[in-house]
Structure formats: C-alpha cells, structure tokens
Amino acid sequence: MKIAIIGGGIGGLASALAMTQAGFSVTVYERSKALIDLGAGITLAPNATRVLYHLGLGDELEKTSVTPPKTEYRHYHSAEVIMRLMTKDFKQLYGAPYMRLHRWDLQEAMVKLLNQEAPGALRLGAEVQSVHSDSNQAHLKFADGSVSSADMVVASDGIRSTVRDQLFKPAPATFTGFVAWRGLVDTSLLPRHLHESVVAFGQGRHINRYLVRRGELLNFIAIAHRSQWEAEGWTIPAPMDEFLEEFSNFDEGTRTVISRPAKGQVFKWGLFGRPWLNQWHSGRIVLLGDAAHPMLPFLGQGAANAIEDAIILTRCLKSESTPEKAFDLYQRSRAPRVKTTTEHTERRGERYLGEPTADSLKGEDPGVQYAYDAVNTPLG
Numbered sequence: 390m391k392i393a394i395i396g397g398g399i400g401g402l403a404s405a406l407a408m409t410q411a412g413f414s415v416t417v418y419e420r421s422k423a424l425i426d427l428g429a430g431i432t433l434a435p436n437a438t439r440v441l442y443h444l445g446l447g448d449e450l451e452k453t454s455v456t457p458p459k460t461e462y463r464h465y466h467s468a469e470v471i472m473r474l475m476t477k478d479f480k481q482l483y484g485a486p487y488m489r490l491h492r493w494d495l496q497e498a499m500v501k502l503l504n505q506e507a508p509g510a511l512r513l514g515a516e517v518q519s520v521h522s523d524s525n526q527a528h529l530k531f532a533d534g535s536v537s538s539a540d541m542v543v544a545s546d547g548i549r550s551t552v553r554d555q556l557f558k559p560a561p562a563t564f565t566g567f568v569a570w571r572g573l574v575d576t577s578l579l580p581r582h583l584h585e586s587v588v589a590f591g592q593g594r595h596i597n598r599y600l601v602r603r604g605e606l607l608n609f610i611a612i613a614h615r616s617q618w619e620a621e622g623w624t625i626p627a628p629m630d631e632f633l634e635e636f637s638n639f640d641e642g643t644r645t646v647i648s649r650p651a652k653g654q655v656f657k658w659g660l661f662g663r664p665w666l667n668q669w670h671s672g673r674i675v676l677l678g679d680a681a682h683p684m685l686p687f688l689g690q691g692a693a694n695a696i697e698d699a700i701i702l703t704r705c706l707k708s709e710s711t712p713e714k715a716f717d718l719y720q721r722s723r724a725p726r727v728k729t730t731t732e733h734t735e736r737r738g739e740r741y742l743g744e745p746t747a748d749s750l751k752g753e754d755p756g757v758q759y760a761y762d763a764v765n766t767p768l769g
C-alpha cells in the first residue's frame with residue numbers, strides 16, 4: 390500500500406518509520422525547504438521512548454539525551470520542594486527511560502533512520518495545499534501546482550493543520566490566557582548546582598527547566614497569564630526585560646538560569662486551545678498528532694501522543710483489510726487515551742494556580758500516562 394504522510398514533524402516521522410518497518414511504501418511531504426533547528430528541548434516520557442526503542446532509535450537517542458536523576462517541583466519564590474520524581478528510576482518502573490533531548494537531536498535521529506530504511510521517502514519543500522479522496526485513492530495538491538495520489542493520506546501537519554481545517558471545519562482556535570517563553574542556556578555559563586531538572590510554579594506561572602544534549606545545554610519554558618491576545622508561533626523573539634520582569638519574584642536559581650539565554654534571546658508566543666474533534670478521518674484521509682488532538686504543553690505529552698498514534702495507526706493498518714476500517718479502529722483505540730491525557734494536561738495547568746502548598750500536586754501520579762504501552766496494548 391502507498392501511503393502519503395503530510396508533515397515531517399515528530400508524528401509524521403514516527404509514522405514514516407513505523408509504516409516503512411511494517412512493509413508499506415511511504416512518502417513524507419514536508420513544507421520546509423530544509424529541516425529547521427528550532428533551538429528547543431523536548432521531554433520524552435516512557436510511553437514515548439518505549440515506541441522509539443521499538444522503532445530502533447534507542448541507541449541514537451542515548452548518545453545525546455539526558456535522563457535526570459530526579460525532577461523537583463518547587464515553590465516559585467521560596468524554592469521549597471513540593472514534589473520530587475525520581476526520574477532515573479522510571480526505566481525500571483515503566484520499562485522505558487525518561488529522556489530529555491534537544492529537538493534537533495531527536496529529528497536528526499529520526500531522519501537518519503528513515504533515510505536508511507526508506508531512501509528518498511522524505512520530500513522537503515513540498516507544501517500540501519489541499520487533499521481529497523474517492524473510493525479508491527487519496528489525492529494531494531501542492532502549493533507549486535503539482536499533484537500526487539496515494540492509497541491513503543496521514544495528515545500530521547501539526548497544530549495549525551490545513552487538512553483538519555479543510556475536512557472538518559472546526560471552530561476557530563481561542564486564546565487560553567497563557568503566554569509562553571522559551572530559551573536555551575549554555576550550561577558552561579551556569580554554576581554547577583543549577584545543572585538540574587526543576588519546575589518552579591505558583592500564582593498561575595511556571596518555569597520548567599532541564600538539561601539536554603549531554604548536559605551541554607539547559608532548556609527552559611516559562612508560562613504566565615496574560616489578558617491580551619498574543620501571536621501563535623514558536624519563533625517570535627521577545628523583549629528580555631519584559632520577560633525577566635514577569636518572573637522577577639521567582640527564586641534566585643530560576644532567575645539566574647532564565648537571565649542567561651543563548652545570544653540573549655528568548656521567544657514568546659500565545660497558547661491557543663482548540664475544540665475536541667470527534668472524527669479524525671474522512672474517506673482515505675486520517676489525522677494524526679497535533680492535527681487530530683492538539684494539547685497544551687503542561688504535561689509534556691503532545692509529541693508522546695503523536696508517537697503513540699503512529700504505532701497504533703500502523704498496527705491498525707496491518708490488522709484491517711481497508712484504510713477506512715483501519716482508521717475506524719485507530720480512532721476507537723486512540724480517542725479515550727488521548728482524551729484522558731488532554732484532560733490531565735488541563736488539570737495540571739490548574740494546579741499551578743494560587744499559592745503552592747504541600748497538597749498542590751497531590752494525586753499527580755505520572756504513572757497513569759507513562760505505563761501506557763502503545764506497542765502491545767490491545768486495539769479497539
């Protein structure tokens with residue numbers, strides 16, 4: 390079967406690997422002319438790394454990833470520890486490690502393996518403008534006017550998915566009242582005791598900071614409430630003084646870290662919510678990852694769920710006789726899990742409101758997310 394994948398992000402590349410390994414013929418259409426280093430980190434929880442090891446990426450990821458011994462959740466001002474997760478023990482607990490990576494390192498590892506297993510499958514500079522399907526095939530039209538067909542299309546074109554908007558016409562995205570900043574710090578410029586993994590939170594703001602790339606860099610994401618609308622997008626540079634002022638009553642360690650971003654630069658964007666979609670497929674076209682189920686970044690599970698989607702959709706395609714039947718099984722298999730994760734993510738955002746106390750994160754057991762085994766869980 391010939392499969393066209395729209396989007397060479399995390400979900401698209403994971404799908405391409407899983408589907409190639411299952412014996413399907415895959416082409417990935419990515420609109421960027423070159424792969425872009427966004428200069429950001431990512432956490433891959435055990436539910437994601439379990440799949441990535443299964444796809445054969447483990448050795449490559451181990452070369453650059455960081456598994457912190459522990460991750461502490463601290464009071465934003467006093468730095469008192471509210472909750473401590475022994476992240477190094479997760480491999481034993483959940484059967485797969487907790488990894489923190491530079492996104493570029495993850496992307497490079499995935500592209501390298503795809504180039505080995507399906508040379509030429511990744512087409513850069515290929516922006517899909519529209520898709521439609523008939524009873525036999527799915528058809529793609531590209532921004533340069535060219536066209537192509539496949540037996541089915543996986544639309545993993547991200548949070549602002551063209552395909553989702555075209556096929557399902559969902560209600561527009563709405564500003565959540567949260568804005569985010571991100572930056573990377575060269576750890577050689579930080580005192581040794583700040584080479585750590587910490588979430589400082591309280592009064593509706595939080596800063597998540599952790600090491601990536603063998604510990605050479607520290608990634609941070611800071612989130613705060615704002616009443617006004619902010620642009621949605623990852624690469625908008627933000628004024629440093631406004632950013633530092635927003636978090637000026639955070640503890641000294643956190644302030645030291647965020648005041649030293651590489652090139653003195655942070656990026657800022659608004660977080661937008663999108664309504665839950667009850668239907669992820671139409672004819673021979675199916676949505677995957679953020680295109681199907683965007684979620685806020687409070688739990689570090691968006692990419693993890695895109696990776697889970699990839700392996701589950703592949704298993705469904707192997708078990709069913711037609712793409713339509715496989716999509717139906719995929720949706721039934723994935724929707725309850727993704728909905729639970731999305732709701733958990735929203736609850737986590739609420740936990741960061743108000744003054745942190747010993748009870749603020751009670752009941753926040755990550756095992757609910759991390760134990761999920763997309764490689765072996767029964768389908769349907």
Ligand SMILES: Cc1cc2nc3c(=O)[nH]c(=O)nc-3n(C[C@H](O)[C@H](O)[C@H](O)COP(=O)(O)OP(=O)(O)OC[C@H]3O[C@@H](n4cnc5c(N)ncnc54)[C@H](O)[C@@H]3O)c2cc1C
Nearest residue numbers: 396398399400420432517546547678679689690691692693
């Ligand atoms: C600040 C922040 C921090 C996060 N941290 C984490 C984390 O720690 N852990 C985690 O699991 N998740 C995290 N996430 C979520 C995660 O980044 C996303 O869920 C994940 O990237 C979704 O993967 P995707 O493949 O669906 O979309 P994307 O990775 O966005 O990929 C979409 C791709 O499609 C391409 N594309 C778009 N339109 C077209 C088109 N018309 N034609 C061709 N190509 C197209 C884009 O160029 C892009 O390459 C975070 C998100 C944010 C905002």
